[in-house]
Amino acid sequence: MKKIIRSLIPVCCLMLFSALLIQPATASAEEDLFYTYTYDYWGIERESPDAYAMNSVVLGDDFGIGNFNAPEGMFVKDNQLYICDTLNNRIIQFSYANDEFSLVKVVTEVNNNGKPEPILQPYDVFVTDDDEWYIADYGNQRIVYTDNSQNVIGTIYKPEDEETLNADYMFLPKKLVVDSAKRIFVQAENINKGFMEFEDGGEFVGYIGAADVQFDFIKYIYKLISTQEQRDQMEAFVPTEYNNIALDSEGFIYATLSKFESDNASSSKPIRRLNAKGTDILIRNGYYEQIGDVQIGNGGGYNGSSKFADVTVLDNDCYYCLDQTRGRVFGYDFQGNMLYAFGGIGYKQGCFKYPVAIESLGDSLLILDKELGIVTQMTLTEYGTLINKALDTYKIGEYDTSADYWRDVLKLNGNYDLAYIGIGRSLLRQDRFEEAMEYFKLKLDYKNYSKAYKLYRKDRIEDNVKYVFIIFVALLVIVFIKNTVKKIRREVNEE
Amino acid sequence: MKSITKSSAKAKLIHFRDTLRYSLHCIVSPFDGFWDLTHEHRGSASAATFIVIMTILTNIWKMRYTSFVFIRVQWEYFNIVLNICSFLLPFFVWVLSNWCLTTLFDGKGTMKDIYIGSAYALTPYVLIQLPMIFASNFITYEEGAFYNYFLSFSIIWCAFLFLASVMQIHDFSFGKAIFSILCILVGMLVIVFIMVLFFSLISEAVAYFISLYKEIAFRFY
Numbered sequence: 001m002k003k004i005i006r007s008l009i010p011v012c013c014l015m016l017f018s019a020l021l022i023q024p025a026t027a028s029a030e031e032d033l034f035y036t037y038t039y040d041y042w043g044i045e046r047e048s049p050d051a052y053a054m055n056s057v058v059l060g061d062d063f064g065i066g067n068f069n070a071p072e073g074m075f076v077k078d079n080q081l082y083i084c085d086t087l088n089n090r091i092i093q094f095s096y097a098n099d100e101f102s103l104v105k106v107v108t109e110v111n112n113n114g115k116p117e118p119i120l121q122p123y124d125v126f127v128t129d130d131d132e133w134y135i136a137d138y139g140n141q142r143i144v145y146t147d148n149s150q151n152v153i154g155t156i157y158k159p160e161d162e163e164t165l166n167a168d169y170m171f172l173p174k175k176l177v178v179d180s181a182k183r184i185f186v187q188a189e190n191i192n193k194g195f196m197e198f199e200d201g202g203e204f205v206g207y208i209g210a211a212d213v214q215f216d217f218i219k220y221i222y223k224l225i226s227t228q229e230q231r232d233q234m235e236a237f238v239p240t241e242y243n244n245i246a247l248d249s250e251g252f253i254y255a256t257l258s259k260f261e262s263d264n265a266s267s268s269k270p271i272r273r274l275n276a277k278g279t280d281i282l283i284r285n286g287y288y289e290q291i292g293d294v295q296i297g298n299g300g301g302y303n304g305s306s307k308f309a310d311v312t313v314l315d316n317d318c319y320y321c322l323d324q325t326r327g328r329v330f331g332y333d334f335q336g337n338m339l340y341a342f343g344g345i346g347y348k349q350g351c352f353k354y355p356v357a358i359e360s361l362g363d364s365l366l367i368l369d370k371e372l373g374i375v376t377q378m379t380l381t382e383y384g385t386l387i388n389k390a391l392d393t394y395k396i397g398e399y400d401t402s403a404d405y406w407r408d409v410l411k412l413n414g415n416y417d418l419a420y421i422g423i424g425r426s427l428l429r430q431d432r433f434e435e436a437m438e439y440f441k442l443k444l445d446y447k448n449y450s451k452a453y454k455l456y457r458k459d460r461i462e463d464n465v466k467y468v469f470i471i472f473v474a475l476l477v478i479v480f481i482k483n484t485v486k487k488i489r490r491e492v493n494e495e
Numbered sequence: 496m497k498s499i500t501k502s503s504a505k506a507k508l509i510h511f512r513d514t515l516r517y518s519l520h521c522i523v524s525p526f527d528g529f530w531d532l533t534h535e536h537r538g539s540a541s542a543a544t545f546i547v548i549m550t551i552l553t554n555i556w557k558m559r560y561t562s563f564v565f566i567r568v569q570w571e572y573f574n575i576v577l578n579i580c581s582f583l584l585p586f587f588v589w590v591l592s593n594w595c596l597t598t599l600f601d602g603k604g605t606m607k608d609i610y611i612g613s614a615y616a617l618t619p620y621v622l623i624q625l626p627m628i629f630a631s632n633f634i635t636y637e638e639g640a641f642y643n644y645f646l647s648f649s650i651i652w653c654a655f656l657f658l659a660s661v662m663q664i665h666d667f668s669f670g671k672a673i674f675s676i677l678c679i680l681v682g683m684l685v686i687v688f689i690m691v692l693f694f695s696l697i698s699e700a701v702a703y704f705i706s707l708y709k710e711i712a713f714r715f716y
Binding site: 449 | 563565567569635
């Protein structure tokens with residue numbers, strides 16, 4: 001016994017010594033802060049490397065302007081960041097250069113022909129390419145647009161439209177975007193007919209993209225058999241309200257809506273891409289609809305499906321949705337495949353308490369937290385960059401380069417379904433059908449597999465049709481010879 | 496002695512072969528076929544069991560060997576016993592319920608007749624689905640209509656054969672057969688209900704005695 005203990009002592013010493021040698025555990029602990037995952041074909045969570053990593057946190061106090069108080073909106077143009085510090089009644093402009101934010105100005109009032117007018121609870125701001133500011137001046141019940149030095153160009157008050165708006169309706173603009181033709185699309189409170197559209201100059205045109213009515217058959221039956229009083233207490237079948245709006249590089253509107261039952265998350269299409277007519281043209285080719293979390297647990301006191309608060313679209317048509325239920329960011333590519341999800345609810349850096357807005361700045365994502373009053377900056381990692389490159393090259397038709405990037409992605413994450421399918425697609429283009437089939441089969445992509453198999457089968461048939469023909473002819477000849485032999489025999493026998 | 500057993504075994508095998516081959520006649524001319532199946536003893540329980548086993552195997556092979564284009568299985572959660580039972584249990588409950596109710600409705604068939612008839616009615620399921628497993632590996636997603644057509648065709652054929660078997664084995668008219676099939680289906684539900692009730696009661700009773708034993712054991716030790 002003693003012997004064993006004695007022999008163990010040097011081992012223990014060695015172990016202690018080697019523990020001193022390794023890097024302090026901060027590196028691994030930092031990785032543990034984040035949990036990035038994807039879903040496979042079966043909707044099972046697969047852990048993946050971090051696509052975005054925590055970079056920095058923007059606090060109002062760091063710039064000597066006091067902390068943000070319940071900020072609601074955020075906007076990014078080029079390298080300028082605008083934050084609507086709602087309860088402090090101000091808009092703050094930052095400039096981002098060399099991985100650092102610097103304060104540009106704080107806007108608390110607009111100059112209306114020499115008369116200063118304070119802005120009240122700004123909910124959102126949009127800055128056009130020629131530096132016109134469009135401010136959703138929620139507290140003043142108006143939209144005001146100004147030039148870069150806050151001289152008012154025009155204001156939009158409640159549109160005079162008796163048909164759709166009651167006299168006692170209060171115009172409370174919350175989110176807005178302005179397209180290249182200076183049309184203004186506004187998401188206002190208590191409007192369920194879609195987005196309000198204003199022309200350049202502020203004339204009210206109408207509504208666009210009304211969300212369809214969520215119709216529940218059982219509720220309908222229930223309503224049929226209930227009394228008038230009961231019916232009055234029930235919710236009416238009204239179209240749902242959008243809760244946020246964003247523009248992509250082509251000028252299409254991305255809209256999110258969050259008022260739906262958790263059970264019918266995929267049928268209510270929580271994220272939509274609207275064209276000029278207001279039709280939803282979002283591509284949904286992924287394993288699952290773009291509903292955020294596919295496996296909905298109720299751990300940690302969070303339950304129900306993901307509820308998107310905001311969406312931002314990158315130049316490569318990937319879009320990132322911000323989920324308020326579990327504080328996660330979901331990335332989707334232009335085909336609607338989920339790229340990854342990350343984030344969470346919490347106080348640690350890289351987590352959020354009540355995220356309300358997401359924007360992209362360079363290769364970072366900025367996430368605005370209303371409760372904490374901070375902006376979290378998350379930057380692309382090597383892994384995320386590789387995925388983006390693979391998607392970009394695929395989109396412009398360089399399938400082979402794209403496949404090379406996907407191979408690099410696979411080295412970092414062997415569970416990444418899109419990489420397998422991406423490689424398979426490139427192999428398919430190179431007429432290497434059998435290998436392509438293998439890749440598709442691995443990830444159960446039966447549609448692409450069928451495409452590859454069809455071509456493979458055609459090749460095989462074309463190669464082998466001559467043998468089939470030869471065998472067929474040979475059979476015919478054999479049958480013919482057999483018959484003649486029989487005939488001759490019979491004739492011989494008869495004689 | 497040896498030669499006698501050998502020849503009787505051979506005779507049995509021939510009988511089995513002939514009765515099994517009769518299933519092919521049965522499925523193409525069901526009214527004739529099912530009448531002779533029991534009344535003329537053209538079928539045998541051994542052939543019927545063979546068809547049932549083949550059906551089970553078809554179900555399993557279908558999961559395993561059908562192209563993933565049509566059927567994708569999560570093998571981690573695949574339970575072969577459950578797969579077998581999900582066919583066997585309804586089948587035997589059907590046979591039982593069939594026997595219970597047709598006895599009341601003046602049916603002519605015995606339990607054995609019903610078993611043989613029901614099993615023979617499954618023949619097209621095996622005959623069509625088994626080759627389709629093989630064929631599915633050579634067709635693409637766009638051509639899946641053919642695949643689905645044949646699968647549903649086999650099911651419809653089987654359903655028709657079940658109807659014919661009830662009619663012919665019990666010597667029922669068409670209307671009475673339909674009515675008794677509806678009753679049989681309700682009877683199946685009742686049987687399942689009683690089974691569940693029985694099992695839950697038994698498990699309660701067992702749990703009671705186990706706890707009683709534990710209580711006594713704790714007292715004495």
